[in-house]
Amino acid sequence: xxxxxxxxxxxxxxxxxxxxxxxxxxxFQATTMFWYRQFPKQSLMLMATSNEGSKAxxxxxxxxxxxxxxxxxxxxxxxxxxxxxxxxSSFYICSAGGNxxxxxxxxxFFGPGTRLTVL
Amino acid sequence: GNSVxxxxxxxxxxxxxxxxxxxxxxxxxYPSLFWYVQYPGEGLQLLLKATKADDKGSNKGFExxxxxxxxxFHLEKGSVQVSDSAVYFCALSRTGFQKLVFGTGTRLLVSx
Numbered sequence: 001x002x003x004x005x006x007x008x009x010x011x012x013x014x015x016x017x018x019x020x021x022x023x024x025x026x027x028f029q030a031t032t033m034f035w036y037r038q039f040p041k042q043s044l045m046l047m048a049t050s051n052e053g054s055k056a057x058x059x060x061x062x063x064x065x066x067x068x069x070x071x072x073x074x075x076x077x078x079x080x081x082x083x084x085x086x087x088x089s090s091f092y093i094c095s096a097g098g099n100x101x102x103x104x105x106x107x108x109f110f111g112p113g114t115r116l117t118v119l
Numbered sequence: 120g121n122s123v124x125x126x127x128x129x130x131x132x133x134x135x136x137x138x139x140x141x142x143x144x145x146x147x148x149y150p151s152l153f154w155y156v157q158y159p160g161e162g163l164q165l166l167l168k169a170t171k172a173d174d175k176g177s178n179k180g181f182e183x184x185x186x187x188x189x190x191x192f193h194l195e196k197g198s199v200q201v202s203d204s205a206v207y208f209c210a211l212s213r214t215g216f217q218k219l220v221f222g223t224g225t226r227l228l229v230s231x
Binding site for chain 1: 123155160161162163164165208216217218219220221222223224
């Protein structure tokens with residue numbers, strides 16, 4: 001299958017700072033990428049759908065000003081957690097569709113995740 | 120709303136034992152159902168899927184049958200190996216692979 005990478009794999013930051021997480025599709029182009037958040041012993045929760053060249057679509061209850069998503073190219077989407085607080089500590093996972101990512105049959109390929117700890 | 124419930128882990132088995140990981144779902148209409156596996160340090164990988172009632176998905180010796188009457192999609196394998204140790208996620212979607220709704224994941228530990 002196709003490969004999706006995330007960077008960094010883990011990050012620790014101070015409360016009030018901003019953190020950027022990168023998601024890259026290494027050997028294919030993805031028009032659409034997805035960002036998920038996972039709390040310990042809980043499900044992956046979809047946060048937003050990232051669309052190349054346009055604004056992201058956020059799920060209900062996700063603060064778009066808090067979690068800034070930029071999809072500047074067909075192989076890169078970034079998630080910036082702004083003014084991070086301890087409650088933002090979590091595991092963030094991205095996925096990208098193998099054939100652009102937006103159609104019904106586009107299998108999603110997942111990155112290994114980024115663990116964010118806010119002190 | 121749509122949701123997935125799967126058994127809590129960890130599930131601990133000896134090599135060559137039979138595996139069942141239960142998964143039930145709540146959804147409107149007829150969702151597609153999936154099992155994903157996550158090995159340590161890696162991203163989730165699609166293990167198998169089923170798109171309609173009575174479909175059986177299978178891959179690498181694992182299989183699951185879409186049971187509409189019991190709203191279940193239990194994962195089974197006849198003889199597990201140490202290399203099967205991983206976290207398994209059951210998921211559903213009303214839109215193919217888009218907007219997946221995941222269960223909490225079940226960790227499987229297989230000892231030699």
